[in-house]
Amino acid sequence: MSVETLPPPRTTIGPIAWLRRNLFSGWVSSLMTSLVVGLLLVLAINIGQWALTEARWDVVSRNLRLFLVGQYPADQLWRIWLALALLSVLTGASAGLFGRTSRTLAFALSALQALLAALVLASSLGPVAAVLLAVNAAAVWIGFVLGVRRLVPRRLLVYAWIASLPLSFVLLSGIADTPMPSIGSNLWGGLLLTVLIAAVGIVLSFPMGVLLALGRRSTLPAVRILSTGYIELIRGVPLVTILFMADVMLPFFLPGDLRIDRVARAMGGVVLFSAAYLAENVRGGLQAIPSGQIEAAHALGLNTVQTNIHIVLPQALRAVIPANVGLFISLLKDTTLVTIVGLLELLGIGRAVLAQPASLGATMEVYVFVAVVFFVLCYAMSQASYRLERELGVGTR
Amino acid sequence: MSTQREIIVARDVHKWFGQLHVLRGINLTVQAGEVVVIFGASGSGKSTFIRTINRLEEHQRGEIFVDGIELTNDIRNIAAVRSEIGMVFQSFNLFPHLTALQNITLAPMRVRKWPRERAEEVANALLNRVGIPEQAHKFPAQLSGGQQQRVAIARALAMQPKIMLFDEPTSALDPEMISEVLDAMRELAESGMTMVCITHEMGFARAVANRMVFFDEGLVVEEGPPRQIFEAPAHERTRQFLSQILH
Numbered sequence: 001m002s003v004e005t006l007p008p009p010r011t012t013i014g015p016i017a018w019l020r021r022n023l024f025s026g027w028v029s030s031l032m033t034s035l036v037v038g039l040l041l042v043l044a045i046n047i048g049q050w051a052l053t054e055a056r057w058d059v060v061s062r063n064l065r066l067f068l069v070g071q072y073p074a075d076q077l078w079r080i081w082l083a084l085a086l087l088s089v090l091t092g093a094s095a096g097l098f099g100r101t102s103r104t105l106a107f108a109l110s111a112l113q114a115l116l117a118a119l120v121l122a123s124s125l126g127p128v129a130a131v132l133l134a135v136n137a138a139a140v141w142i143g144f145v146l147g148v149r150r151l152v153p154r155r156l157l158v159y160a161w162i163a164s165l166p167l168s169f170v171l172l173s174g175i176a177d178t179p180m181p182s183i184g185s186n187l188w189g190g191l192l193l194t195v196l197i198a199a200v201g202i203v204l205s206f207p208m209g210v211l212l213a214l215g216r217r218s219t220l221p222a223v224r225i226l227s228t229g230y231i232e233l234i235r236g237v238p239l240v241t242i243l244f245m246a247d248v249m250l251p252f253f254l255p256g257d258l259r260i261d262r263v264a265r266a267m268g269g270v271v272l273f274s275a276a277y278l279a280e281n282v283r284g285g286l287q288a289i290p291s292g293q294i295e296a297a298h299a300l301g302l303n304t305v306q307t308n309i310h311i312v313l314p315q316a317l318r319a320v321i322p323a324n325v326g327l328f329i330s331l332l333k334d335t336t337l338v339t340i341v342g343l344l345e346l347l348g349i350g351r352a353v354l355a356q357p358a359s360l361g362a363t364m365e366v367y368v369f370v371a372v373v374f375f376v377l378c379y380a381m382s383q384a385s386y387r388l389e390r391e392l393g394v395g396t397r
Numbered sequence: 398m399s400t401q402r403e404i405i406v407a408r409d410v411h412k413w414f415g416q417l418h419v420l421r422g423i424n425l426t427v428q429a430g431e432v433v434v435i436f437g438a439s440g441s442g443k444s445t446f447i448r449t450i451n452r453l454e455e456h457q458r459g460e461i462f463v464d465g466i467e468l469t470n471d472i473r474n475i476a477a478v479r480s481e482i483g484m485v486f487q488s489f490n491l492f493p494h495l496t497a498l499q500n501i502t503l504a505p506m507r508v509r510k511w512p513r514e515r516a517e518e519v520a521n522a523l524l525n526r527v528g529i530p531e532q533a534h535k536f537p538a539q540l541s542g543g544q545q546q547r548v549a550i551a552r553a554l555a556m557q558p559k560i561m562l563f564d565e566p567t568s569a570l571d572p573e574m575i576s577e578v579l580d581a582m583r584e585l586a587e588s589g590m591t592m593v594c595i596t597h598e599m600g601f602a603r604a605v606a607n608r609m610v611f612f613d614e615g616l617v618v619e620e621g622p623p624r625q626i627f628e629a630p631a632h633e634r635t636r637q638f639l640s641q642i643l644h
Binding site (some may be wrong): 290292293295296297298299300301302303306310311314315318393 | 451453476479480482483484486488490491492493494503504507508536552553556
């Protein structure tokens, strides 16, 4: 007698069964489902109606350049384009060379730029900006092809990424008495400033936080006490206070002729702040590593530094990806606090735009636009983190 | 043994955990090429003792020499000694984020500075030797306990140690996997490796060990060839313990 495999009963699979099981399993759940669906419909219709007919989106399209780059001089905008092109090509090349998460990010960047190009077409920025954005979207793919064909050596790409942040910074701020005159960072603003502060904050606070976490667990008392003291001090103070300190107090402590750029000071504040929180996240990951791992590494003859680099940190950092991405998302949103020291990032520009007489009554439109931009950025970050977790097998090994 | 050479010498080794006196003056000498099995009740200090041999635990009195090098706080001596000693743990302690092959090649590449090709060649040969050449690219979580422990043995051997320490290598294994690990250890013993094993696998001890050492309450109570230990133990404690584990 052979064993027969029967198909499952029709009522247990398929969309209808799913609906019945999850949404209409009894009269209470049927009622709740109808109620919630009804509410959502009313909400969607109202919002849609407002967004499509009543909202005055011209406030956004008229000021789109302000929203994107602040008061950056129009005749110097090519520098931003160049920095953006650098980012596009590098991202594309990474996607081609490394694949995986970087590929998702590159596709997202390209799609976002293409979408923005369509949006820009309808704004005051005009067709030139739209074309340039489309070119950038294409640049991602050029980089991708370069990467896939292995025309860029791996090592070169890593160096290029390391160099890209300072390079972009120099490109944007310029050098006096050259065709690329210096542009005070008081003119930087909007999305440009938000992304710059967040990027610098993330890139610099990460290594600093890791070092602090290791320092806090060091066997050397001086290192341990200093790290712990730093972490506790910074965590005990609001970010606003730190930004004020960096902006107002720091110049008093520096020699008179040494002036640090205002944006750089704000960036410094953000880095110092988020490093302390990152250190605590990483410490949580370090504590989860069984002592047997470290013993095995020592027994093989690896020294402490090698053990940390090859055994402890890869496992610890992997375990804290969700926590760290959460931190980076809140860092991105916390950049809105730099308005307090007079910098006009995306939200600050929004307020400035609202102060124009022409924008009277368009409060909702401006804030909705700013919120949507933040949401897109944060959502992209959390999606990238989920992919990264899946690839690195968090929770499975 | 053709050449009598003392490769591990421990003299009057003491160790305290806080107030607890766990090693109370251990004297033990191991000859090159010898297989020594240490056994005793849990808490008798046997595990702590073999961990002092590669300085995973620090001894607080007495002296330990490994291949002529004294273990002191001098970090160079510790590194030198550790590179001559391989260790296999009860809970394997494989690195979960690395494949079997990477687990084995890591130390030769980072400590011995071998090029990748050479390290991988040696690693593959070792995986072959412990009988799992086809598992090279799997992660530890994808391997059975017995396979993991054999990878751990290969990992320790990749550093080409002169001495291998085994800290209850089969205690965490399901019964059907014990023999595959013991076979690998037996093969290693036959190749002439100096081995110090903590194990309660008495069949293995009887067949492979040159000498058995009984630990009790932080002291070496009795030592001798397996025949003598099994057939005519001199001490009452040894007799008692053996009758408990041999049912």
